[in-house]
Amino acid sequence: MSGEDAPAQQQKAEDQKQETKTSEEPKAESKPESKSPADAPAASAAAAAAENPPQEEVFTYRSLVLSGHGGYDKVKLQVKKGKPTPKNGEVLVRVMACGLNFADLLGRQGLYDRLPSPPVTPGMECAGVIEAVGEEVTDRKVGDRVMVLNRFGMWQEVVVVLANHTFLMPEGMSFQDGAALPVNYITAYMMLFDFGNLRPNQSVLVHMAAGGVGIAATQLCHAVQDVTVFGTASASKHEAISEGGVTHPIDYRTRDYVDEIRKISPKGLDIVLDPLGGSDTQKGFNLLKPMGKLITYGAANILTGQRKNILALAKTWYNQFSINALSLMHANKSVCGFHLGYLDGEFELVSQVVAKLLELYGQGKIKPKVDSTWHFEQVGDAMRRMQERNNIGKVILLPEPKKEEPKKEEDKKEEDKKEEKKEEPEKEETKKEEKPEEPKEE
Amino acid sequence: MSGEDAPAQQQKAEDQKQETKTSEEPKAESKPESKSPADAPAASAAAAAAENPPQEEVFTYRSLVLSGHGGYDKVKLQVKKGKPTPKNGEVLVRVMACGLNFADLLGRQGLYDRLPSPPVTPGMECAGVIEAVGEEVTDRKVGDRVMVLNRFGMWQEVVVVLANHTFLMPEGMSFQDGAALPVNYITAYMMLFDFGNLRPNQSVLVHMAAGGVGIAATQLCHAVQDVTVFGTASASKHEAISEGGVTHPIDYRTRDYVDEIRKISPKGLDIVLDPLGGSDTQKGFNLLKPMGKLITYGAANILTGQRKNILALAKTWYNQFSINALSLMHANKSVCGFHLGYLDGEFELVSQVVAKLLELYGQGKIKPKVDSTWHFEQVGDAMRRMQERNNIGKVILLPEPKKEEPKKEEDKKEEDKKEEKKEEPEKEETKKEEKPEEPKEE
Numbered sequence: 001m002s003g004e005d006a007p008a009q010q011q012k013a014e015d016q017k018q019e020t021k022t023s024e025e026p027k028a029e030s031k032p033e034s035k036s037p038a039d040a041p042a043a044s045a046a047a048a049a050a051e052n053p054p055q056e057e058v059f060t061y062r063s064l065v066l067s068g069h070g071g072y073d074k075v076k077l078q079v080k081k082g083k084p085t086p087k088n089g090e091v092l093v094r095v096m097a098c099g100l101n102f103a104d105l106l107g108r109q110g111l112y113d114r115l116p117s118p119p120v121t122p123g124m125e126c127a128g129v130i131e132a133v134g135e136e137v138t139d140r141k142v143g144d145r146v147m148v149l150n151r152f153g154m155w156q157e158v159v160v161v162l163a164n165h166t167f168l169m170p171e172g173m174s175f176q177d178g179a180a181l182p183v184n185y186i187t188a189y190m191m192l193f194d195f196g197n198l199r200p201n202q203s204v205l206v207h208m209a210a211g212g213v214g215i216a217a218t219q220l221c222h223a224v225q226d227v228t229v230f231g232t233a234s235a236s237k238h239e240a241i242s243e244g245g246v247t248h249p250i251d252y253r254t255r256d257y258v259d260e261i262r263k264i265s266p267k268g269l270d271i272v273l274d275p276l277g278g279s280d281t282q283k284g285f286n287l288l289k290p291m292g293k294l295i296t297y298g299a300a301n302i303l304t305g306q307r308k309n310i311l312a313l314a315k316t317w318y319n320q321f322s323i324n325a326l327s328l329m330h331a332n333k334s335v336c337g338f339h340l341g342y343l344d345g346e347f348e349l350v351s352q353v354v355a356k357l358l359e360l361y362g363q364g365k366i367k368p369k370v371d372s373t374w375h376f377e378q379v380g381d382a383m384r385r386m387q388e389r390n391n392i393g394k395v396i397l398l399p400e401p402k403k404e405e406p407k408k409e410e411d412k413k414e415e416d417k418k419e420e421k422k423e424e425p426e427k428e429e430t431k432k433e434e435k436p437e438e439p440k441e442e
Numbered sequence: 443m444s445g446e447d448a449p450a451q452q453q454k455a456e457d458q459k460q461e462t463k464t465s466e467e468p469k470a471e472s473k474p475e476s477k478s479p480a481d482a483p484a485a486s487a488a489a490a491a492a493e494n495p496p497q498e499e500v501f502t503y504r505s506l507v508l509s510g511h512g513g514y515d516k517v518k519l520q521v522k523k524g525k526p527t528p529k530n531g532e533v534l535v536r537v538m539a540c541g542l543n544f545a546d547l548l549g550r551q552g553l554y555d556r557l558p559s560p561p562v563t564p565g566m567e568c569a570g571v572i573e574a575v576g577e578e579v580t581d582r583k584v585g586d587r588v589m590v591l592n593r594f595g596m597w598q599e600v601v602v603v604l605a606n607h608t609f610l611m612p613e614g615m616s617f618q619d620g621a622a623l624p625v626n627y628i629t630a631y632m633m634l635f636d637f638g639n640l641r642p643n644q645s646v647l648v649h650m651a652a653g654g655v656g657i658a659a660t661q662l663c664h665a666v667q668d669v670t671v672f673g674t675a676s677a678s679k680h681e682a683i684s685e686g687g688v689t690h691p692i693d694y695r696t697r698d699y700v701d702e703i704r705k706i707s708p709k710g711l712d713i714v715l716d717p718l719g720g721s722d723t724q725k726g727f728n729l730l731k732p733m734g735k736l737i738t739y740g741a742a743n744i745l746t747g748q749r750k751n752i753l754a755l756a757k758t759w760y761n762q763f764s765i766n767a768l769s770l771m772h773a774n775k776s777v778c779g780f781h782l783g784y785l786d787g788e789f790e791l792v793s794q795v796v797a798k799l800l801e802l803y804g805q806g807k808i809k810p811k812v813d814s815t816w817h818f819e820q821v822g823d824a825m826r827r828m829q830e831r832n833n834i835g836k837v838i839l840l841p842e843p844k845k846e847e848p849k850k851e852e853d854k855k856e857e858d859k860k861e862e863k864k865e866e867p868e869k870e871e872t873k874k875e876e877k878p879e880e881p882k883e884e
Contacts, residue, residue, distance in 0.1 A: 194733055195776050197639040274767075281767050290788055291636055293776075296767045324764040325716075325723050325738045328779025334637050334735075335777050337770025346732055 059083040061157035062399055064376055066118045069110030071306040072380035075122070084160040086134035091163045093148055096175035097373070098155050098397040099125040101183050101212070102275070102298055103341055105387050107152070109308040114341040115152050123154030123397075124341065127169065127178025137163045145169040147354075149182040151344045155376070157399040164347040167354045170362060180212070180368035180394035185357050186350060187340050188216035191273055191295045195336040200225040202270035205261065205287065207280070208300065209246050210237040210392040217273055218245045219366045230269065232257050240392045244369070258283050268292060276301045281321035285333065293334040296321065303387060369393030375402035501525040503599035504818055504841055508560045511552030513748040514822035517564070526602040528576035533605045535590055537570040538617035539815070540597050542837040543625050543654070544717070544740060545783055547829050549594075551750040556783040557594050565596030565839075566783070569611065569620025579605045587611040589796075591624040593786045597818070599841040606789040609796045612804060622810035622836035626654035627799050628792060629782050630662050633715055633737045637778040642667040644712035647703065647729065649722070650742065651688050652679040652834045659715055660687045661808045672711070674699050682834045686811070700725050710734060718743045723763035727775065735776040738763065745829060811835030817844035 058081055065078050086092045104122045107115035115122060130144040140146070146166040148154060169178045192198045204221050208214045209231025221227040222245045231246035238249040250260045261269065270292050272284035277299030285294045304312040323335055343350060360366045371393035374382035379397060386395045500523055507520050528534045546564045549557035557564060572586040582588070588608040590596060611620045634640045646663050650656045651673025663669040664687045673688035680691040692702045703711065712734050714726035719741030727736045746754040765777055785792060802808045813835035816824035821839060828837045 190733065194639060195735075197636060277767060290785055291632065291791065293637075293778075296771060298771075299768075320766050320768060322764060322766040323777075324762050325719060325777075325779060326741075326762060328777060329738060329740075329781045330779070330784050332780055332784055333778070335765075335767075335770060336735075336775070337767060337772070338774055339771045342772050342774055343732055349733065 062376055062401070063121055063157065064123070064155035064379055064397075066108060066115075066120050066122050068118045069108065069308070072108075072383050074108055074118075075379050075383070077376050077379070080156075084158060086132055086137075086160050088135045089137060089162055089164075090134040090160050091130050091137060091140050091146075091166060092132040093126070093128045093146060093159050093161065093166065094131045095126045095128040095148075095154065095157055095159055095399050097127050097179035098123050098399070099179045099183055099212075100382055100386055100395040100397055101125070102300060102303070102386070105303055105383060106299075108383070109303075111302065111308065111313075112341070114344075121153045121155055123150075123152060123156075125149050125179060125182040126154040126159065127175040128159075130166070131158070133163070139163065140166060140168075145173075145175075145178070147178040147182050149186070149340075149350065151341065155379075155397060155399075162347075164351070167351070167358075170358055173361070176370050176373065176396050177368045179396055180370055181357065181361075182354070183340055184212035184216040184394065185220070185366060185368070186353050187213050187297060187338065188220050188273075189353050189357055190340075191297060191336075191338050192217060192220050192271065195295050195334075195338065196271045196273075196293050198224050198227065198271060200227070203228040203230065203265055204271040204273065205230045205232075205257075205269050205284065206246070206273055207232050207252075207275055208389070209233045209241045209244075209249070211275075211389075212391075212394045213273075213275065213297075214241075215244055215369050215393055216366065220360075221245065223360055223365045228265070230257075230261055230264070234389070237392055258287060261287060271295065273297065275299075277320065278302075278316035279319040282319070285321065285323070285331075285335065288331075288333050290332040291334075293336060295336040295338055297338040306384070306387065371395050373398055375400065377402050504843070505563055505599065506565070506597035506818055506821055506839075508550060508557075508562050508564050510560045511550065511750070514550075514825050516550055516560075517821050517825070519818050519821070522598075526600060528574050528579075528602050530577045531579060531604055531606075532576040532602050533572050533579060533582050533588075533608060534574040535568070535570045535588060535601050535603065535608065536573045537568045537590075537596065537599055537601055537841050539569050539621035540565050540839040540841070541567040541621045541625055541654075542824055542828055542839055543567070544742060544745070544828070545625075547745055547825060548741075550825070551745075553744065553750065553755075554783070556786075563595045563597055565592075565594060565598075567591050567621055567624040568596040568601065569617040570601075572608070573600070575605070581605065582608060582610075587615075587617075587620070589620040589624050591628070591782075591792065593783065597821075597839060597841075604789075606793070609793070609800075612800055615803070618812050618815065618838050619810045621838055622654070622812055623799065623803075624796070625782060626658040626836065627662070627808060627810070628795050629655050629739060629780065630658035630715075631795050631799055632782075633739060633778075633780050634659060634662050634713065637737050637776075637780065638713045638715075638735050640666050640669065640713060642669070645670040645672065645707055646713040646715065647672045647674075647699075647711050647726065648688070648715055649674050649694075649717055650831070651675045651683045651686075651691070653717075653831075654836045655715075655717065655739070656683075657686055657811050657835055658808070662802075663687065665802055665807045670707075672699075672703055672706070676831070679834055700729060703729060713737065715739065717741075719762065720744075720758035721761040724761070727763065727765070727773075727777065730773075730775050732774040733776075735778060737778045737780055739780040748826070748829065813837050815840055817842065819844050 060079050060081050063078050063080050065076050066074055067076050068074050084092060101124055103112050103124060106112040107122050125148060127147045130140055130142055130146060133140055133142060140163045147169055148161055148166050150161050150165050153159060204227060206214050206217045206229055209218060210233040218229050218231060221229050228247045229245060230248045230250060231241050232250045232252040233241050234253050235251040241249050248264055250257045268287050268289040270289055272287055272294045274281050274284045274294060274296040275298035278301040281296050288294055299316055302312050302316045371391035373396040375398050382395050382397055385391050502521050502523050505520050505522050507518050508516055509518050510516050526534060543566055545554050545566060548554040549564050567590060569589045572582055572584055572588060575582055575584060582605045589611055590603055590608050592603050592607050595601060646669060648656050648659045648671055651660060652675040660671050663671050670689045671687060672690045672692060673683050674692045674694040675683050676695050677693040683691050690706055692699045710729050710731040712731055714729055714736045716723050716726045716736060716738040717740035720743040723738050730736055741758055744754050744758045813833035815838040817840050824837050824839055827833050
């Protein structure tokens with residue numbers, strides 16, 4: 001077992017109705033819904049919508065709950081009781097896959113103010129099937145396959161959300177792609193095409209080019225003619241990001257990326273996407289050409305370990321980029337801040353962006369890259385993978401329980417293997433969704 | 443005479459070759475060039491290009507020179523001797539009209555660091571006819587009618603500039619339009635369409651909507667579908683700016699423009715163009731919707747009188763807008779600084795913008811509005827008109843000497859009239875250019 005197996009345990013939380021269990025898997029058989037609504041959504045949804053199940057069959061669902069701020073073990077798997085009911089304007093979604101984002105990692109450490117205090121269920125995005133609709137919902141129906149974007153709370157088997165937080169998935173899009181798309185692609189799109197005003201022949205710096213936003217941004221850059229993409233990532237990921245469209249991969253661990261970029265593009269860049277914060281924001285600003293745009297959208301530099309690092313926080317804060325009107329004028333530059341988490345009132349704006357993204361998806365110009373999938377029990381390892389920057393693409397969480405077939409005879413050996421290397425992501429032998437990408441070994 | 447008649451005097455300056463005269467007009471007859479090259483540009487230019495005039499005919503030209511920092515009287519009319527010769531890549535332009543800009547007013551007070559120390563000739567733009575070309579100039583020829591954009595030095599009868607600082611004027615564009623276009627329209631275009639990324643259905647705040655950039659911005663907004671323009675100006679100018687395309691004129695002198703805008707557009711604005719600086723920059727930032735863009739491009743608030751106002755400077759400086767990365771992220775906003783004077787190395791970028799502007803001009807979508815024209819002798823009054831915000835549109839300077847026909851018999855009366863009201867701009871009875879706009883009374 002990895003050191004972070006605690007999330008697989010279930011744990012009490014005061015203010016949420018829940019059933020506390022110990023080490024026993026929730027009975028999947030007790031659920032009235034099919035596990036593969038994608039195959040027959042209408043039928044399964046109809047079954048799901050059947051009201052008043054016999055009293056002995058209490059509806060339960062798996063939910064990840066942040067029990068307090070801290071390390072990976074603070075996210076616990078719980079089983080909650082009682083089916084949530086959508087109110088006016090809301091829908092109930094059976095979740096098939098969830099996305100993991102940097103904001104979730106920050107939230108776990110208590111560094112993301114859009115996540116309410118624990119106990120709380122994290123998760124800003126998921127994909128699934130609508131199982132029930134509340135009153136006044138006219139544009140969604142039971143059986144619709146949807147992507148969902150929400151401020152938090154998506155890491156559950158079922159969720160209730162406002163209907164205008166859901167987006168219809170096109171035919172043929174897998175739930176994993178649906179869960180991987182919203183946060184990363186909306187973020188990349190709005191940064192590049194709204195603030196960035198990206199046009200042909202321009203140049204863009206994409207930090208963490210193998211991350212979710214990095215890959216989305218790289219793909220979106222190539223929706224425009226002759227855009228040059230500079231991408232930072234550790235050397236082991238260069239082949240992958242080059243294949244993904246990065247023109248100049250830069251190993252930020254062994255080289256000074258500023259020097260490398262200046263060598264290739266002495267005049268600088270048109271757009272810098274900055275997810276790092278701290279002194280890297282200033283470096284990005286300095287790298288801009290006249291009329292260049294710096295778009296800062298994170299502070300990944302404060303995430304240096306699994307628990308809050310006061311020194312990293314202080315350093316990032318101390319080096320935080322600040323600028324006045326006169327300096328901006330003399331430089332002829334633009335500085336923009338973006339965080340999707342603070343746009344949660346802007347349904348219409350976000351819907352327009354999703355419509356454009358789905359158009360690009362339909363044209364084959366964008367395609368989420370899934371790094372690995374992890375069951376809810378493995379959420380700690382999933383977070384570790386992202387936090388230690390071992391992923392290439394999106395890290396996906398699956399609500400369905402991990403299957404444990406080989407456990408009986410090879411129990412002991414498994415334990416030993418897990419001591420050696422961290423728990424592996426599921427290789428996805430399941431049939432219901434083709435996996436876009438094999439998980440990478442660390 | 444107005445109190446600021448001193449510019450009509452000529453004055454010594456050490457480091458520029460010049461002929462010092464007193465009160466006598468330069469002999470226009472002595473110049474070999476025709477005064478109307480637009481009518482027969484090739485012929486007049488050929489004459490101009492004739493080298494080595496007889497020694498007794500010394501070439502002289504009128505030039506406005508800033509003799510020191512201070513009030514309107516610091517800009518003196520001088521007559522310089524000896525024809526400038528274009529070197530490699532340069533052209534000699536016979537100037538027919540010059541634009542007056544806010545930067546020139548700041549420069550006079552010593553507040554514009556792109557203008558070298560006095561004595562120096564101000565002026566960032568003009569229009570005229572090429573009279574000679576230097577070596578290696580292949581895309582300009584004698585007789586070409588051009589607009590010129592330069593860091594300074596354009597307020598002269600003849601100027602030598604790099605050929606790539608000139609832009610061919612389309613057929614039918616007057617020299618006054620040509621002199622009114624570059625600074626204001628390039629500024630407005632780059633702010634709205636590069637930093638601002640203006641799109642249909644958006645809303646824009648244009649301060650000083652009756653000024654040069656204000657009118658240009660208003661026209662350019664209407665090159666995009668269904669853009670709402672909020673424009674500030676004193677009440678007397680509201681009719682003019684409404685006709686020019688301002689949807690909601692706001693009298694900033696009697697109303698709080700923030701309140702007025704919030705009443706009409708409670709969610710705020712997509713773009714704010716800020717030429718004011720000081721606390722108005724923060725107000726503009728607060729008025730933005732999520733994804734909104736503030737573009738700051740001046741500090742008109744520091745210009746409160748004809749001489750440097752230390753209190754206004756201190757106040758503007760103290761209230762100068764400053765922002766850090768985190769606040770930008772939480773707000774999902776963009777802050778941009780623009781100043782054309784600091785873009786003088788970017789010929790290619792600027793040329794592309796001028797090409798687009800000339801396309802819009804050809805389509806009738808933009809048309810410079812000339813407020814008034816003033817001869818070089820009247821530069822003090824021209825500056826006063828702009829600085830006191832009495833203009834509606836562009837203030838233009840004409841190098842040609844002011845005609846004084848009625849002087850002889852009505853000499854005495856004229857003097858009396860001038861005491862009553864400030865010197866009037868020339869009503870333009872000349873034939874060679876039709877005047878787009880009658881000068882407005884103050």
